Amino acid sequence: MVGGATSSPGAARNRPGHAELVGEPALLVQHLTKRFGNRVAFDDVSFEVGFGEVFGFLGPNGAGKTTTVRTLGTLIAPTSGAARVAGIPLNSKNGPAIRARISIMPESPGLYLRLTVLENLQCFAKLYELADVRGHVARALRAVNLEDRANDLCGSLSKGLRQRVALARALLNDPVVLFLDEPTSGLDPVATREVHDLLASLRERGVTIFLTTHRLDEAQRLCDRVAILNSTLRMIGRPDELRTQLFRRSLEVRLRVQLDDPAALFGTVDEVERWERTPSGYTLTVSDPGLAAPAVARALVGADADILSITESHHSLEDVYLELIDEDVEAKSR
Amino acid sequence: MSFSWTRVGAILRKELRDYRRNRFVIGTMAATPVVFIILPMIQLVAANVSGNTAHLSLRIGLSLLYMLVIPVTMPSAVSAYSVVGEREQGTLEPILTTPISREEFLIGKALAAFVPTVVMAYTVFGIFLAAAALFAHPVIVSAIYAGTHVLVQLLFTPLLAGWAIWVGIAVSARSTDVRAAQQLSVLASVPPLAVVALMSLNVITVSTGLALSLAVALLAFDLLAWRVVAAMFDRERLVTGRRG
Numbered sequence: 001m002v003g004g005a006t007s008s009p010g011a012a013r014n015r016p017g018h019a020e021l022v023g024e025p026a027l028l029v030q031h032l033t034k035r036f037g038n039r040v041a042f043d044d045v046s047f048e049v050g051f052g053e054v055f056g057f058l059g060p061n062g063a064g065k066t067t068t069v070r071t072l073g074t075l076i077a078p079t080s081g082a083a084r085v086a087g088i089p090l091n092s093k094n095g096p097a098i099r100a101r102i103s104i105m106p107e108s109p110g111l112y113l114r115l116t117v118l119e120n121l122q123c124f125a126k127l128y129e130l131a132d133v134r135g136h137v138a139r140a141l142r143a144v145n146l147e148d149r150a151n152d153l154c155g156s157l158s159k160g161l162r163q164r165v166a167l168a169r170a171l172l173n174d175p176v177v178l179f180l181d182e183p184t185s186g187l188d189p190v191a192t193r194e195v196h197d198l199l200a201s202l203r204e205r206g207v208t209i210f211l212t213t214h215r216l217d218e219a220q221r222l223c224d225r226v227a228i229l230n231s232t233l234r235m236i237g238r239p240d241e242l243r244t245q246l247f248r249r250s251l252e253v254r255l256r257v258q259l260d261d262p263a264a265l266f267g268t269v270d271e272v273e274r275w276e277r278t279p280s281g282y283t284l285t286v287s288d289p290g291l292a293a294p295a296v297a298r299a300l301v302g303a304d305a306d307i308l309s310i311t312e313s314h315h316s317l318e319d320v321y322l323e324l325i326d327e328d329v330e331a332k333s334r
Numbered sequence: 335m336s337f338s339w340t341r342v343g344a345i346l347r348k349e350l351r352d353y354r355r356n357r358f359v360i361g362t363m364a365a366t367p368v369v370f371i372i373l374p375m376i377q378l379v380a381a382n383v384s385g386n387t388a389h390l391s392l393r394i395g396l397s398l399l400y401m402l403v404i405p406v407t408m409p410s411a412v413s414a415y416s417v418v419g420e421r422e423q424g425t426l427e428p429i430l431t432t433p434i435s436r437e438e439f440l441i442g443k444a445l446a447a448f449v450p451t452v453v454m455a456y457t458v459f460g461i462f463l464a465a466a467a468l469f470a471h472p473v474i475v476s477a478i479y480a481g482t483h484v485l486v487q488l489l490f491t492p493l494l495a496g497w498a499i500w501v502g503i504a505v506s507a508r509s510t511d512v513r514a515a516q517q518l519s520v521l522a523s524v525p526p527l528a529v530v531a532l533m534s535l536n537v538i539t540v541s542t543g544l545a546l547s548l549a550v551a552l553l554a555f556d557l558l559a560w561r562v563v564a565a566m567f568d569r570e571r572l573v574t575g576r577r578g
Binding site for chain 2: 036067070073075076077096097099100102103104106108109110111112113114115119122123124126127128129166169
């Protein structure tokens with residue numbers, strides 16, 4: 001399955017290292033596979049991510065999300081397939097050049113706890129050989145609102161603050177692609193909200209973000225497009241596209257009393273393709289809810305039914321995700 | 335991308351800052367030289383200068399051997415921690431996601447163990463020479479300063495430290511447990527000390543030429559060890575625990 005890239009309006013930016021990449025996707029992955037011996041981490045994965053896009057990479061534990069990030073980040077070598085990361089072909093020779101253009105924030109912040117926030121960031125700024133270390137560090141601290149904690153030892157910070165320091169570290173080199181691996185894993189709701197706000201502000205600045213998560217609300221809220229991985233890429237697209245791809249559009253009809261002959265009634269409405277009884281009424285599969293709802297209402301009024309409500313069914317990204325994962329579980333058990 | 339001393343310097347500075355704030359490292363680094371200056375001084379002060387010269391020579395050799403134990407034991411714990419410790423803390427993966435090459439990373443780590451070790455070992459040797467000059471019998475003092483003793487100390491201190499450090503890092507890159515790595519690295523770094531012990535105890539009669547030849551051989555081993563350790567440093571295995 002190959003997904004097309006969509007560049008958001010903020011994508012064409014004049015950020016360093018981006019100018020020469022005009023016309024190229026930030027990430028281009030073609031039939032990428034990684035195996036550890038007989039175990040398949042991910043298989044035949046293909047997708048594109050456009051500049052300025054926030055791309056969600058969803059999947060259950062062990063689906064291969066982190067391994068994909070590590071592969072694209074040149075930490076591990078793919079078994080087969082090809083990719084271009086920030087415009088550079090993925091191979092071992094290009095590892096340092098790719099790593100200079102991207103940033104990866106692993107699930108665990110991985111900070112030096114006996115060093116201060118400032119010392120941690122200075123160390124990494126030098127590892128990227130940034131010309132203006134002080135300027136880059138100051139901007140990264142400002143981006144995560146940690147200027148007043150710069151001289152605190154990382155060991156004295158809360159988990160949420162450590163995550164913010166790790167995010168500041170990932171922003172130091174003004175990356176072409178920012179990989180975030182479960183950035184809110186293990187955080188409490190307040191710290192999670194802080195990270196979400198930071199990601200939203202990065203999105204507004206047009207930073208290309210590759211976000212792996214199994215928090216579906218996070219993906220729905222932050223991502224332009226999402227891909228669902230379960231060793232193979234199951235689906236890719238905008239969250240609303242996935243919903244319409246996977247679930248037929250439908251109306252939920254609630255009545256005070258069930259109909260005597262629903263088949264005869266719904267059969268008279270052209271827009272209704274299928275119907276099924278629910279505890280409180282009926283679910284109607286329809287081609288266009290906007291046209292079907294008035295027609296169904298007229299038919300019900302004509303049959304003297306007491307209508308409590310007629311609403312369009314809304315499937316969340318979670319419904320899509322669970323449907324796909326359930327399909328996989330069923331397929332494996334067969 | 336070419337070799338960058340800026341990146342090496344970043345690792346070196348980070349390590350030295352980390353040591354400074356780590357009581358265990360400070361304690362280990364401080365205790366070793368204290369032990370190894372007290373014992374040889376007792377040897378010298380208690381030496382009977384009117385006895386036979388072979389016995390006196392053995393005493394001096396033993397005292398000086400203590401000095402060379404410092405560059406072998408002192409960096410072992412630190413270098414054995416260098417890779418597996420970062421892995422345990424979860425700091426290795428963020429470092430490896432930067433453009434740093436394995437050679438830059440390893441040189442930075444090695445220098446961070448090498449610099450304090452050599453500074454400490456030379457300082458302790460300087461204190462030993464000064465204390466000997468002040469408190470030991472003039473016959474002993476002249477025996478220490480004569481011959482190849484000082485040359486052996488000056489040459490072999492950095493070379494033995496280099497060996498111990500590369501052995502420690504090699505063990506660290508292959509280990510999954512810090513304590514096992516530290517114990518193994520101390521054991522594995524001892525063999526070259528055996529040769530130096532034979533020289534210090536006059537089992538091998540040392541000439542300047544022999545000392546220089548052995549130093550060149552040890553230098554070659556150190557360089558070879560660096561290349562071997564660099565080849566052993568496999569990002570994929572270190573990050574995933576599996577070979578690709």
